[in-house]
Amino acid sequence: MNEFRQIFLDGLWRNNPGLTQMLGICPLLAVSNTLINGLSLGIATSLVLIATSALVSLTRRWLFFELRLPMFVLIIASLVTVVELLFQAFFYELYLGLGIFVPLIVTNCLILGRAEVFASHRAWLPSAADGLAQGAGFTLVLVVLGGLREIIGRGSLLHGADMLFGRGAAALEITILPGNNGLLMVLLPPGAFLSLALLVALKNHLTGLQTARQTSKALLHADAEAAG
Amino acid sequence: MDTEPSKGFPSMRLLVPVVSLVLLAALGAALIAATDQLTRKRVAENEAAQIMKVLDALLPEGGYDNSPHLDVIRLTGAELPASNAAVPVYRARRAGAPVTAILTVIAPDGYVGSIRLLVGIRVDGTISGVRALEHRETPGLGDNIELGRSDWIRLFDGRSIEDPAPAAWLTRRDGGDFDQISGATVTSRAVIAAVRDSLIYFAENRDLLFSEPVDLEVR
Numbered sequence: 071m072n073e074f075r076q077i078f079l080d081g082l083w084r085n086n087p088g089l090t091q092m093l094g095i096c097p098l099l100a101v102s103n104t105l106i107n108g109l110s111l112g113i114a115t116s117l118v119l120i121a122t123s124a125l126v127s128l129t130r131r132w133l134f135f136e137l138r139l140p141m142f143v144l145i146i147a148s149l150v151t152v153v154e155l156l157f158q159a160f161f162y163e164l165y166l167g168l169g170i171f172v173p174l175i176v177t178n179c180l181i182l183g184r185a186e187v188f189a190s191h192r193a194w195l196p197s198a199a200d201g202l203a204q205g206a207g208f209t210l211v212l213v214v215l216g217g218l219r220e221i222i223g224r225g226s227l228l229h230g231a232d233m234l235f236g237r238g239a240a241a242l243e244i245t246i247l248p249g250n251n252g253l254l255m256v257l258l259p260p261g262a263f264l265s266l267a268l269l270v271a272l273k274n275h276l277t278g279l280q281t282a283r284q285t286s287k288a289l290l291h292a293d294a295e296a297a298g
Numbered sequence: 299m300d301t302e303p304s305k306g307f308p309s310m311r312l313l314v315p316v317v318s319l320v321l322l323a324a325l326g327a328a329l330i331a332a333t334d335q336l337t338r339k340r341v342a343e344n345e346a347a348q349i350m351k352v353l354d355a356l357l358p359e360g361g362y363d364n365s366p367h368l369d370v371i372r373l374t375g376a377e378l379p380a381s382n383a384a385v386p387v388y389r390a391r392r393a394g395a396p397v398t399a400i401l402t403v404i405a406p407d408g409y410v411g412s413i414r415l416l417v418g419i420r421v422d423g424t425i426s427g428v429r430a431l432e433h434r435e436t437p438g439l440g441d442n443i444e445l446g447r448s449d450w451i452r453l454f455d456g457r458s459i460e461d462p463a464p465a466a467w468l469t470r471r472d473g474g475d476f477d478q479i480s481g482a483t484v485t486s487r488a489v490i491a492a493v494r495d496s497l498i499y500f501a502e503n504r505d506l507l508f509s510e511p512v513d514l515e516v517r
Contacts, residue, residue: 132318134314134315134318136315137315137318137319140319141319141322144319144322144323144326145322145326147326148325148326148327148329148330149329151330151333152329152330152333155330155333155334155337155341156333156337158337158341158344159337159340159341159344160340162341162344162345162347162348163348166348254437254438257437257438258437
């Protein structure tokens with residue numbers, strides 16, 4: 071079980087796709103203008119990531135080393151098309167809203183990266199878990215970034231919830247700054263870069279604090295042993 | 299096919315990976331085809347519902363009895379000014395008589411690329427409404443042409459090519475009769491000109507627009 075703890079710790083925090091590996095930044099920046107947009111692209115990407123990782127792992131004995139990249143891309147492209155069709159059938163408004171970014175999941179380096187680094191030489195269960203963990207980490211960044219940019223840029227939260235959860239969920243939208251008074255810059259591309267940079271800085275700061283604490287603890291321990 | 303690995307160029311060493319790649323591609327295609335079969339009906343329903351939702355806003359409630367999203371003809375750029383792609387025109391009728399035509403109009407000169415509009419024109423030549431379908435105008439400024447963001451697009455409701463006269467279909471800044479969206483003069487100019495041109499086109503081709511047989515290729 072320890073293996074799975076490591077996998078999830080890596081995906082969600084230590085080796086987070088958006089904040090540490092810096093993979094899949096293009097859709098991350100483009101779609102994180104509202105929380106719901108971010109959440110839905112996160113879910114779509116995670117679905118593809120889990121299925122790709124499991125499939126690559128299951129077929130890894132039959133994959134030719136020299137041909138593995140085209141084979142990965144074939145698997146990813148097929149699965150993305152399936153997810154796109156499912157979105158078109160069951161979340162049509164979201165499909166319209168996310169536009170080109172659903173088919174573009176094919177080009178998200180995160181998926182190819184996990185297939186290459188993890189799934190192509192691990193058993194299927196850890197691989198699927200890695201897909202889930204990395205997908206959840208990616209979704210987490212999309213949701214936090216989308217939420218922050220939506221609050222500051224539009225003055226609302228959960229706008230468009232009905233597109234994801236059905237008609238009744240329209241009431242979930244919260245107006246935080248009444249009268250369309252958001253800071254527009256945050257919704258535009260520069261705001262996306264700046265917000266992500268702030269999140270990365272925060273993560274580095276927290277990681278730095280943690281390392282410092284561990285080092286001082288280790289030093290104290292060593293001191294105590296030396297004294298004892 | 300050469301089966302001896304040592305002889306000839308296309309040896310087994312090369313053949314096996316190629317065949318497996320082709321097999322994988324075939325498997326992927328089969329998976330997509332199966333999903334497509336399962337979702338096709340639902341997707342078509344979604345698309346029709348989406349079109350109807352937009353068209354409904356431009357049509358009198360209960361004032362028509364056909365299915366406008368199926369009563370479609372396609373206009374090419376040569377016919378409709380300011381567009382070079384084939385665009386659909388939806389027609390609403392009551393007991394067979396024309397009620398409203400909804401033209402898809404492309405304004406080519408928006409601030410960022412072209413703006414796709416729906417212009418609903420009643421048979422008497424007055425506008426039942428205009429809606430922005432697709433655009434890439436600046437968020438916060440040009441995107442005020444969307445009804446969800448400002449009421450500007452309602453300026454056109456009830457207008458016709460005589461109200462005001464064609465020469466006055468300009469922004470106030472240019473000496474015309476229409477308020478511009480502040481900070482988005484280019485966007486406003488593009489939309490006003492496109493609506494004016496579609497009214498002129500409608501005035502000249504009204505009877506043809508309604509009598510043309512349905513083009514089945516367009517949904």
